[in-house]
Amino acid sequence: MKLRAIPVVLTVLALTLTGCTASGGTVSAEDAKKAGCTVIPSGSESDSVKVTGEFGKKQTTDFKKPFTATKMQRTIIDKGDGDLIAKDDSITALVTLYNAETGDELASENTEFPVNEETLGTPGLFAALACVPMGTRSVTTMTAADFAGPDAQGTDGQSVILVVDAIKKAPAAPAPDVLKKADIADNFPTVEMVDGKPVMTLPNGKPSEELQIRTDLKGDGEVVQEKDKVTVNYLGAIWDTGVVFDQSYTRGEPTSFATNEVVPGFGQALVGQTVGSRVIVAIPPALGYREGGNAGAGIKGTDTIVFVIEILSTERAAAPQ
Numbered sequence: 422m423k424l425r426a427i428p429v430v431l432t433v434l435a436l437t438l439t440g441c442t443a444s445g446g447t448v449s450a451e452d453a454k455k456a457g458c459t460v461i462p463s464g465s466e467s468d469s470v471k472v473t474g475e476f477g478k479k480q481t482t483d484f485k486k487p488f489t490a491t492k493m494q495r496t497i498i499d500k501g502d503g504d505l506i507a508k509d510d511s512i513t514a515l516v517t518l519y520n521a522e523t524g525d526e527l528a529s530e531n532t533e534f535p536v537n538e539e540t541l542g543t544p545g546l547f548a549a550l551a552c553v554p555m556g557t558r559s560v561t562t563m564t565a566a567d568f569a570g571p572d573a574q575g576t577d578g579q580s581v582i583l584v585v586d587a588i589k590k591a592p593a594a595p596a597p598d599v600l601k602k603a604d605i606a607d608n609f610p611t612v613e614m615v616d617g618k619p620v621m622t623l624p625n626g627k628p629s630e631e632l633q634i635r636t637d638l639k640g641d642g643e644v645v646q647e648k649d650k651v652t653v654n655y656l657g658a659i660w661d662t663g664v665v666f667d668q669s670y671t672r673g674e675p676t677s678f679a680t681n682e683v684v685p686g687f688g689q690a691l692v693g694q695t696v697g698s699r700v701i702v703a704i705p706p707a708l709g710y711r712e713g714g715n716a717g718a719g720i721k722g723t724d725t726i727v728f729v730i731e732i733l734s735t736e737r738a739a740a741p742q
Contacts, residue, residue, distance in 0.1 A: 456507035458552035467494035467562045472584055476558060479529075480517065482584055488521035490580035493548060493563040501556020501587065508551060510536045511591040516546070521562070521580035533591045539719045540597075544570050549583040558586050570722070597719075598665040600658050610701055612637055612729045618670045619656050619729045621701075628660045628725035633703040634690045640697020640732065645680065647692050648738035652677040653730050660703065660725040675733055684709050687728060700730045 453460045466488075474480035476499070506512055517529040538547040545568030549561040565579035605611060605624035613620045645651055654675045656668035669676050680688040686704030694700055703725055710720050720726060 452505055453552050456505045456552060458506070458508050459548070460552050461493055461495035461548055461561065463496040464492075464494040466490055466492075467496035467560055470496070470560045470562065470582060470584075472498055472558065472560055476556075476586055477515070477588060480515075480584060480586075482517070482519060482560075482582070484519075484521070484524070484582065486522065486524045488524075488562070488580060488582065490521060490562040490564050490567075490582075493545070493561065493567050495549065495559055495561040497553060497557055497559050499558045501554040501558075503555025503557075503587075504590065505554055506536055506551055506587060506590075508536060512536060512550065512555070513588045513591050514550060515584075515586040515588065516549070517584045519582040519584075521582050527581075531588075542719055542721075543568055545581070545583070549585050550587070553585075553587060555587050555590060558584070560584050600663040600665060602663055609633060609635060610703065610727050610729075612699070612701055614699075619731075621656060621658060621727070621729055623658065623660060623663050623727065628703055628705065630705050630707075632686050632689060632705060632708050635701045636694065636698055637701050637729070638697075638699035640695040640699075642696025642698075642732075643735055645691050645694050645696070645732065645735045646737065648679055648681050649692075650677060650679050650736040650738065651691055651732060652734045652736075653691075653732055655728050655730045657726055657728045659720060660727055664719060666719055666726075679738065686726075687730075690728070690730065691732065694732055696732050696735055698732050700732065701727070702730065703727050 450460060470482065470484045472480050472482050511533060513533050515529070515531040516534070518527045519525065520527055534550055535541065536547065536550050538544055541547050545561070545563050549559070553559055561583045563581060565576035565581050568581050569576055600621050600623050602623045602625050605622065608624045608626040610624065611622045652675050654669045656665060656670060658665045680691050684704065686702060686708030689708070690700050690702035704727070705725050706723055709726050710724065711722050
C-alpha cells in the first residue's frame with residue numbers, strides 16, 4: 422500500500438483467448454453456493470462486448486461507445502474446465518479495466534489476486550473474479566459506483582468494463598497480520614518496541630471521530646515543518662479489524678515522502694514533531710481514505726486507521742523562487 426491517496430491501480434499484462442463472442446456456458450447456483458460466491462447474470466449489455474486475442478496474451482476489446490451500464494452483468498465468453506473460483510482463493514489472472522464511455526484502457530494487470538472483497542477493496546473487482554471456472558475468459562459490465570463501492574465519490578453516470586482471463590490458482594495467500602486488542606483505559610493504542618519493531622495493541626472501544634495524535638517518544642532533533650521531505654519507519658493498521666495493511670519494517674528499509682503527499686491525517690501527525698520522535702496517530706475517515714477507501718489494502722471509506730511512526734530525518738522543502 423502506498424501512503425499516497427491514489428485510486429485503484431492495476432498494472433501490466435499478458436493474457437487472453439481466441440476471439441469469441443458471448444456464449445460459453447454458465448455456472449449453476451448449486452456450484453456457486455458451495456464456493457461461497459454469487460453468479461452474476463449475463464444480459465444484453467455484457468453480451469454486446471466482443472473480446473478477441475489469445476488467452477494469456479493482450480486482448481482486443483470492442484464495444485459501442487459511449488457504453489452505459491444499467492446494472493452489473495457478466496458474460497462468460499469462453500468457459501474454462503478448471504475448479505470454480507471461490508471466495509478467499511488466490512488466483513493468477515489478467516484483469517483489464519476500460520472506461521465504458523471513451524473505450525480507453527484504464528489499467529491492465531497480469532498478477533496474483535486474492536479473491537476477497539475486503540482485501541481487494543472494490544466490490545466490482547471481486548464480483549468479476551469470483552464464481553467462474555479456472556481457464557475462463559469473462560467480461561463484466563457495471564456502473565462505476567458498482568465497481569468502486571457505495572462510499573466512492575465522483576462516479577455518477579460513469580460505467581466500466583472489466584475483462585478477466587482466469588489463468589490458474591495460486592498458493593493460498595498468507596493470513597494478514599492482526600494486532601491484538603485489549604481494554605485500554607484511555608481508548609487509545611499502545612506500542613511496545615521489540616527488537617527494534619513496534620508491537621501495537623489496539624483498544625476494544627470505538628475510535629474518536631477526531632484526529633488523535635500521541636507523542637510516544639520525544640526526539641531531540643529538528644522540527645518537521647509543512648512540506649518537508651521526511652524519512653520514517655511506520656506500521657499502519659485498521660482500528661476495527663486490527664489488520665496490518667502496510668509497514669516499512671517488513672520491507673527492511675524506511676520510506677521517504679513529503680508531508681503534503683500523504684493522506685491529511687498522516688501529514689498532520691508529522692508536522693511539529695521532532696526528528697527522533699515516535700508518534701502514534703489515529704486517523705478518522707475524513708482525514709484518511711474517506712473517498713472510496715484504498716483499493717488493494719482492504720481499507721473502507723468508513724475505517725479509522727492507526728499508525729505508529731518513527732521519524733528518522735527531515736529535509737526542508739525548497740523555498741519557492
